[in-house]
Amino acid sequence: MINKYRQHAIKRMFERGITEFDIDLALSNGRVIEDYPNDYPLPSCLWLGYIGSRPIHIVFSDNHSFGERIIITVYEPNPTQWSEGFTTRVTS
Template sequence: MKLKFSGHAMDRMFARSIRPEDVRTVIDHGEPIADYPDDRPFPSRLVLAFVDGRAIHVVFGYDSATETAHVVTAYIPDSALWESDFKTRKRKPR
């Protein structure tokens, strides 16, 4: 599978010291957390993996015609927003 990075993804990765090979690891071996089937131009998915002991989330859309993963963003999940498993979003207080 080929990877194609958006400008936004590259900016975020650089700011967060996330390497392209880290993103590849997350996509290839990560656990899907959420699917967004209505995203355009491709359905997308949020995936989690631990790389070098660090939790990383990657959002990407997959173009099956070209076998290309279009990376939308990559980030280190914020523990203020995510439960300790980094798979479950914390509920907002009412």
């Protein structure tokens, strides 16, 4: 799949010092931690991957018809909002 980046993702990547290479690396070593099957226009998911020891969350949709992975947003999870391991949201 070819990665396509939404404007929002590009802006967040710039703000957070995350490169396309970093995204490729995080996508190669992580896993889906949440699914959003009802997202429109395509189902999406939340992925946890790592850039070295830095955890990264990536929200993306796969458009199999065009062979594209659409990167929606990217961020480093806040440890106060996520359980240890960054796989489960902390509920208050």
